[in-house]
Amino acid sequence: MGLHFDLLTSKDMKQIDDLKESYGGTQEIMESIKNMRKYEVRKKIAEQKGYGEMLEMAEDYAKSIAKVEDFMEKENVRTTKNAVVTTQVSGWQGAPIALGCLKHMAEDGTTLAPKEMISVMALTEDYVYNGELISTLAMAENLIGSKFCNTNFVGTPLSSECYARLEKVTGEKFETIESSPGMRALVLKNQGTFFGNFGGIEVANNNHLIYLDGITRAATTTGANFFLNPSWSTIVASSYYARDIKNMEFKISMLLSTQNAIQFRMLLNIMKEFIRDDGTPAISEINLGNGMSPAMFIQCAKELQSSGLPNVSLTAHLRINPDLGIENFNWTENAYKVLDAGIDMTIKYESDGTSRPLDTMETYFLPKEERLAQADKIGEVLYYKCVRCSEDTKEMMKNGYKAVFARASYRNY
16 A cells, blocks of 8 residues: 655655755766765864864774774684674764774774764754864764764754845745844744753654754765765655755664654655655665564565665664663663664664763763863763773674674784
8 A cells, every 4th residue: 555645745856956946956976075075074174174183193093993803713703594683873973082082992992983873963063064064974984984974963053144045945934033143943842851852853844954964964075975864854854855866865863763663664664655756765774763573673674675675774772871761771681682673773872881980971061161171081972882882892893793894903904
């Protein structure tokens, strides 16, 4: 049974198409992303913005990252099972924090770098344009060889000029307040508590256009091309938007509530509706909800396989920030049940499971000055997440499973 009603109207699609054209159209966006992903381009901009020394330090650290082959030889590890584990760590909150984490990993000589890095940082105009985001991406993607995911919150304050441009392009009016002189922000009506609606994701009315504008600004300025997706409407909008932007993709947040197979099928329908010409969806990764049992995870994996949608990975949190959910959350035993069933999975670490100071969701939303002032401490928290991820995955490898880490954690780097 197909969809009874179109997910987007002709007006919706025109607004999205007009927004894309305002950035030069599909080809220009793709070319911008491709060019801005080159290390030499990123490094030159980083140097101009004052981040050159950081990148030089990161270049040295990357050379000292522990190698998978060394561990396998030392422990006489052999891959004997079919399921593949992909490693992922969250909390890469800007350049100094990422650099501090890399420094610790390089110094300990045993921690394997995660294949995927998630950043829950607001894509403010300052962060996108001041050189910090492009420097972070250069460290993570070019030097370490990880896949880096950025997050865009529609509640992020933006310049009045940015809002004026978006309203002119789309013909839409957004309900905003002046958050500071020259800056505007959406009026967030669902944010009853500090973390209400996940710190400011409110895709009411036609706010999906703000989401699309934010990711395109980051993509064309820095080469960022992998984004966390916060809501059903932005999933629909971005699946249509990036249908012909081949080098842009999305990860589904576990907060979307894909907690069971019914919700998972809703998502698969959206992905199928806006499939690309090559048969792939714009969504490449789905973080299944923390409430999901291993049996339900396996069921969703099997339904994904039978859907015919290729190149999509499924992720589970193994550890979460203490203020994100139930106390002492630990999905490690469940992960083994999934792997034992022959199902590939990505294992994500929001936390190292020890409730360290600054290992909280609140840390993700610190003001810039406070984040930078505590960069060393936050970088250490991030490092311990990487240690937990590395150690847990090594145990999985000892049990015969193949694991995937960042490019810097292999000898042929």
